[in-house]
Amino acid sequence: MSHGAHGAPAPPLAPHEPVLVGETRAKLDQLLARYPTKQACLLPALWLVQEARGWISEGAIGEVAAALGLTPAYVKGVVTFYTMYHTHPVGRHFIQVCTTSPCGLCGAEDTMRALLRETGCEELGATSPDGRFTVIEVECLGACGFPTPVLVDDDFIESVTPAKVPEILAKYQANG
Amino acid sequence: MGFPHTSHPRETVVLSQYFGDPGALSYAGWLQRGGYEALRQALGMTPDAVVAAVKESGLRGRGGAGFPAGLKWSLMPKPDGRARYLVCNADESEPGTFKDREIMRWTPHALLEGCAIAAHAISAETCFIYIRGEFTDPWRIVSAAVEEAYANGVLGRDALGSGRPLDVILHRGAGAYICGEETAMLNSIEGKRGNPRIKPPYPAQCGLFGMPTTINNVETLAAVPHIIRRGAEWYKGLALGNPKSTGTKLISVCGHVQRPGNYEITLGFPMKDLIFELAGGPPAGRRLKAVIPGGSSVPIMSADEVEDCPTDYEGVAAKGSMLGSGGMIVMDDSADMVYQIWRLARFYAHESCAQCTQCREGTAWTVKVLERILGGKGKEDDLQLLLDLAENMTGKTICVLSDSCAAPVVSGIKKFRGEFEAYIARARKPALAAV
Numbered sequence: 001m002s003h004g005a006h007g008a009p010a011p012p013l014a015p016h017e018p019v020l021v022g023e024t025r026a027k028l029d030q031l032l033a034r035y036p037t038k039q040a041c042l043l044p045a046l047w048l049v050q051e052a053r054g055w056i057s058e059g060a061i062g063e064v065a066a067a068l069g070l071t072p073a074y075v076k077g078v079v080t081f082y083t084m085y086h087t088h089p090v091g092r093h094f095i096q097v098c099t100t101s102p103c104g105l106c107g108a109e110d111t112m113r114a115l116l117r118e119t120g121c122e123e124l125g126a127t128s129p130d131g132r133f134t135v136i137e138v139e140c141l142g143a144c145g146f147p148t149p150v151l152v153d154d155d156f157i158e159s160v161t162p163a164k165v166p167e168i169l170a171k172y173q174a175n176g
Numbered sequence: 177m178g179f180p181h182t183s184h185p186r187e188t189v190v191l192s193q194y195f196g197d198p199g200a201l202s203y204a205g206w207l208q209r210g211g212y213e214a215l216r217q218a219l220g221m222t223p224d225a226v227v228a229a230v231k232e233s234g235l236r237g238r239g240g241a242g243f244p245a246g247l248k249w250s251l252m253p254k255p256d257g258r259a260r261y262l263v264c265n266a267d268e269s270e271p272g273t274f275k276d277r278e279i280m281r282w283t284p285h286a287l288l289e290g291c292a293i294a295a296h297a298i299s300a301e302t303c304f305i306y307i308r309g310e311f312t313d314p315w316r317i318v319s320a321a322v323e324e325a326y327a328n329g330v331l332g333r334d335a336l337g338s339g340r341p342l343d344v345i346l347h348r349g350a351g352a353y354i355c356g357e358e359t360a361m362l363n364s365i366e367g368k369r370g371n372p373r374i375k376p377p378y379p380a381q382c383g384l385f386g387m388p389t390t391i392n393n394v395e396t397l398a399a400v401p402h403i404i405r406r407g408a409e410w411y412k413g414l415a416l417g418n419p420k421s422t423g424t425k426l427i428s429v430c431g432h433v434q435r436p437g438n439y440e441i442t443l444g445f446p447m448k449d450l451i452f453e454l455a456g457g458p459p460a461g462r463r464l465k466a467v468i469p470g471g472s473s474v475p476i477m478s479a480d481e482v483e484d485c486p487t488d489y490e491g492v493a494a495k496g497s498m499l500g501s502g503g504m505i506v507m508d509d510s511a512d513m514v515y516q517i518w519r520l521a522r523f524y525a526h527e528s529c530a531q532c533t534q535c536r537e538g539t540a541w542t543v544k545v546l547e548r549i550l551g552g553k554g555k556e557d558d559l560q561l562l563l564d565l566a567e568n569m570t571g572k573t574i575c576v577l578s579d580s581c582a583a584p585v586v587s588g589i590k591k592f593r594g595e596f597e598a599y600i601a602r603a604r605k606p607a608l609a610a611v
Contacts, residue, residue: 099519
């Protein structure tokens with residue numbers, strides 16, 4: 001860990017604020033009642049954490065592990081296997097654009113470049129300077145007949161072309 | 177119906193009848209359209225009789241493997257008091273395929289009805305529907321349908337008054353193509369990394385939570401109510417000269433066609449007519465160059481091979497490829513085959529679960545060599561190197577992801593070798609920055 005300038009001590013890390021509490025914990029308990037094993041609730045539990053906090057921190061991994069009787073290392077192994085779980089904070093609106101072959105044949109890379117440009121992200125995986133958007137390229141979104149499909153948060157948007165990008169983004173820019 | 181287009185007169189509309197009809201989404205709307213009649217009928221039959229009917233119909237798995245559905249059900253051991261599971265594979269992620277998404281977003285109750293009948297047939301009391309994480313709309317729609325099905329007694333402790341319980345649990349994936357492989361899916365439901373399992377044991381013997389399990393694709397399950405209601409003979413009669421490929425199949429046509437979409441055809445339908453007449457063929461002024469007929473994991477067909485190919489399991493196999501999931505990726509003469517094959521290889525390298533060395537290393541090196549060729553730095557023996565890699569990636573791993581990466585490479589080099597050689601001979605401008 002690097003230290004602050006002039007030998008000043010680095011600011012202490014913010015303590016982990018528990019996430020599996022209140023409504024989120026209640027939802028997990030409902031799931032635990034339905035699944036045959038505790039561990040089977042791992043993917044759903046991680047979704048609950050991500051819905052509540054936007055990403056899955058080391059602290060949250062520890063909480064999930066404790067709730068399901070697993071080790072944090074095991075949970076981390078699962079979190080990092082699946083591409084939709086964020087292990088670091090992302091922009092307020094997370095944009096996934098498909099560039100796999102069928103969409104690629106129909107101009108998906110141009111759509112991706114338009115998204116990078118219009119959001120100000122410039123680079124794949126980067127967050128825009130205003131913290132609003134993160135854009136990533138993903139493999140096949142399963143809507144190849146509607147090139148290019150783009151997933152903004154939970155909004156699945158079909159047939160996106162570079163020309164349509166500004167109008168699509170405007171909605172999210174208006175809503176913060 | 178060729179959603180998003182109006183139905184073409186040459187389609188055989190069975191599964192897709194209500195695509196685009198929002199009235200079919202609700203429980204009430206589904207009943208008005210004759211829904212849940214087949215389930216009622218099936219619950220009046222013994223499980224063995226349901227299995228026999230589906231066997232007789234010739235229905236084959238629509239997820240890609242084409243394994244006979246009734247036979248798969250009959251491989252389940254006799255009930256012995258242990259839990260038994262039905263898993264519906266709704267992890268549709270095979271590039272080129274987008275049919276299950278339409279079934280779920282327009283006819284969620286058709287899927288639930290199919291699940292309920294299949295669960296009865298295999299005497300399972302719990303069904304997991306594994307929906308890929310990116311399918312946010314199908315998730316919302318199927319979730320709502322499940323709630324309605326519980327509220328109306330279709331699901332629950334006494335499913336449709338049968339005296340038997342049936343629970344349906346939706347399980348959301350989180351971004352991993354490999355979870356569409358059935359044993360990887362079981363691991364994923366169990367809260368593990370989605371690594372495929374070594375078979376045997378097969379899921380029917382030792383599946384979800386170690387219990388007898390059957391995994392069926394969305395389209396397969398959605399076809400079952402029609403077979404029960406209209407009879408195995410009717411379904412079997414939906415064939416064009418090949419008794420081994422019966423019924424209708426949703427074919428997703430995408431890429432360089434004027435009307436991409438899902439088209440429901442009787443198996444055996446001429447592939448050429450499907451691409452040119454139904455999907456409109458390549459854009460004006462362009463010529464058909466290649467087709468990947470069964471999702472990206474199958475060998476590429478040249479335009480010549482499409483000419484007289486029937487769209488069924490045996491017909492496509494006779495051309496050296498596979499019908500697979502029925503995701504048809506069409507390329508016209510503007511497509512750079514080397515670039516497209518590289519892009520597919522990148523997909524497999526990204527999606528490899530990395531537990532088998534041949535796949536982890538093979539997919540990554542295939543991408544690197546193709547990048548070298550596309551970057552104008554290709555070597556004379558690179559094509560042989562790619563073929564050697566492919567050889568070592570085929571039939572040597574726990575699942576077929578690695579084979580799937582090799583298929584387009586091998587068929588691509590065989591059928592479009594000149595395009596690779598042009599890059600290697602520096603006769604073609606590099607398509608990628610040199611690496």
